[in-house]
Amino acid sequence: MVKIVLWSGLRRFTDGTLEFETTAPTLGRAMSDLVAQYPGLGPIFDQGVSVAIDGDIVPPNPAMALPDGAEVHFLQQMRGG
């Protein structure tokens, strides 16, 4: 089981829920499952998000396997220098 945490600004697209549990094997599947449940998330995800897996900020590779027990945080896309 993997815990997914969305940033609070996304409350208006979900029914207020920010934390989800998923058994999706990959990041891409987890995201598409969320969009299926809350279509409003679609354009946001398409635009791009940043992802931290157990604290490590990584590129949002859809094929990335989600390790069991991991905590995956979605952050508004970081555009740094």
Add this chain to the structure above:
Amino acid sequence: MAKDTANELRIVGTRPDRPDGLDKVTGRARYGADISAAGLLHGAVVRSPHAHARIVKIDASKALALSGVKAVVTRDDFPTGLTGEAWDLQENTMAGERALYDGHAVAAVAATSAQLARDAAKLIEVEYEILPHVTDVDAAMAPDAPIIREGAADHSVPDGLHPNVVRYIEFGHGDLEDGFAKADIVREHQYKTEAAHQGYIEPHACMGQMGADGKGEMWVCTQGHWYIRKMCTQVLGLDASQLRVTPSEIGGGFGGKTTIFMEPLSLALSRKAGGRPVKIVMSRSEVLRATGPTASASMDVKIGMTKDGKITAGSATFRMQGGAFAGAPVDMALYCAFAAYKVPALQHVGYDVLANRPKAAAYRAPGSPMAAFAVESLLDEMCNELGLDPLDVRVKNAAQSHETSSFGPKFGVIGLNETLAATQAHPNLSAPLGPNQGRGIASGFWFNHGGDTSVSMALGEDGTVTVSIGTPDIGGSRASMAMMAAETLEIPYDNVRVNIVETGALGVNEPTHGSRATFATGKATVEAAQGMIVEMCKRAAAKWGIEPDAVEWRDGAAHPAGPNAGEYPPMTIGEIGAAMSNTGGPIAGHHESVPAGVGESFGTHVVDVEVDPETGRTTILRYLVVQDAGRAIHPAYVEGQYQGGAVQGIGWALNEEYVYDDMGRLQNPVFLDYRVPVASDLPMIDTVIVEVPNPGHPYGVRGVGETGIAPPLPAVANAVAAATGVRMRHLPITPSKLLAAIKASKNG
């Protein structure tokens, strides 16, 4: 396997001479403008003198009539149909329907000499219809603000905001009302910072050459030549692989040279001029007017604190303008704002707003200094009010390793506690202070970054090693890479040569930005070296007729791994190199990845100032930087980053700002009036390198380049408040502003 205890390291942690030192102290090193070529033409850019204007007509006939003028380009010479960030880059490279800021490029010309190109540029006639403009971030959000671009807001922006608001950030956790209710005092203030320029001494310069077939070459000073390649080809509608970009030495960047400005123009002009190379060197006023300063910020912060210094809740609402395009670093600012603290309830809201100013580029920890100014100033005000020691309060509320960060995910291993402890123990804290003197303390944070990294390493026939990297050397990183390669291979530092190679020679590399070079290129260098070690051991194993896993690498040679492996004299790297053609061919290692395991860097600064009550001038008496480097590969270059970042922050706190008149024209586009710190403004900058190794890097490296610019803004403001009793909430704290504030406070 890389060693991780300090006493096992032979080279990492020492201070050898940098390999490019000789070139740089003799003037031999070649920077962006230090190039020429047969048939060279010189480019000049025509720039809008208006902050916002419709471009009615461009007439280049008089320019083209001059003998020696070979080409003129306008936006008509660029492909159409781009969208998103590519469109933004193209629109910034050359204005389309409207000029969007004072200095926006509207046309360019190439001629046989630089003087002639400038003369020709003056002859290009542009007719403008001036439009209303706005340069202030808060004014740009107001209902009556001129609209800079319709429909530019992305999906994050809620309904009802001005079209100039192009991006909206919101995140937080916990029960804010409850948090503030639990506080003994709740304080709220607005803080503002002005736009500053990275201020690198070397103006942007490039030489571009492109034939009618779309194949091209470019020489350019840049922090990231793959970005130059990608962006130029996007903007010009070309294939990336057909443009080869070679980085020159770079005379400073600090984030401002991670993107394109006039580079595509050199290629467009070249193609129009029959493929002759075109050199464009920006003047200083072009650099200040028309490259990428950082954003200005208007910030509201509210903090709740108990009497004994526990922070119970915090909220931050930041508004930032990044010029006429999306990209103000309001997201990063908010992520950094409370990063040094463990706060049960936090709310962050941010607005990225358009204004008629140049397109902002990154500047050293983009967003972090502004956020630090707001949050660390308010915390200081509250500590003063409660009579609490600001360092004790930071220790009490410090973010901890493996615990939830202010921006959501859990931290890995972080070194904030260690920097606070080292600061508390430092003798500068007990230096006596006299009249009109005050001490200020602040902490700061930066994420650092991994990013696309490709490194290649090759063994020479004599056992010396070449390392090809893709991150330009801004501040001594060739030395650090050579040290890490030599440490891993266990050969002398002088037997390694590091080259920064052109785009055709390696896989993609992100720029030298995000404090990533020593971490990411370094990690890839170590991986590539380890790959080479595996291959070299195989060659020895084959020669000895034993299994490869029975061979180990030690002291720059292959050895039988144990007594059972057999008795063979070691094969040195030189012997393996000499024999490699006959033992299987060239030996090289390479590594491509987006490395994980990035380590954040926290820092705490202490500054003592003296304020002259008659002139408002603030003198820095003493400055201390304490920052976590994870592991300092070359301590002198780590100290250099600490000192350089601190001084840029001091300049931003005391002097630097973009000044616009009521026509939206930049008033201070030269170094006389855009006043950066000079040697006589400063004392020595004391540094302490704290090392809490980052488990994500074989030698424990954390990026260090950026964190150091965040704490100075609040630390200086806090020190000025301590020295004068006057709290400045709007940077820079120029003498005239401070004097006026001191006088006002005396008058009650």
Add this chain to the structure above:
Amino acid sequence: MSKIHITTKVNGEEVEFLADPRDTLLDCLRDQLELTGTKEGCSTGDCGACSVTVDGTLVCSCLMLGVEAQDKQIETIEGMAQDGELHPLQRKFIEHAALQCGFCTPGILVAAKALLEKNPDPNETEVRYWLAGNLCRCTGYDKIIRAVMDAAAEMRGAA
């Protein structure tokens, strides 16, 4: 406007070049004589990256016209090392890591050399004020000042 033929001495050698009357000495050094060690940072005399000495006086070469160079003795960064041996200032800069990007370094070395020829024993404040006309954005000046004082000490010891 036609160009003017100039003969002058640069780093001890006679040279000649054609100067557009609007060219600065900096332009001529870099583009005509291909001595690109002297840098342009601002062209308004504010940054010192273009520092050279002319008849022993430290000047910003961006504030002097190329045509004014006739019959002068000009020293640039390229002339600082003698017979392949680095000047103590150059050595100390490497040793103290007094450069990061290195762009301001030639101007600062030329300026520091001029200082030490005038005052072989400057204190820290004197060094800082002398170098106030040379901007550095990378180092914060700390290691630069240390390198100059250390070179001065060595030069006094060797004298």
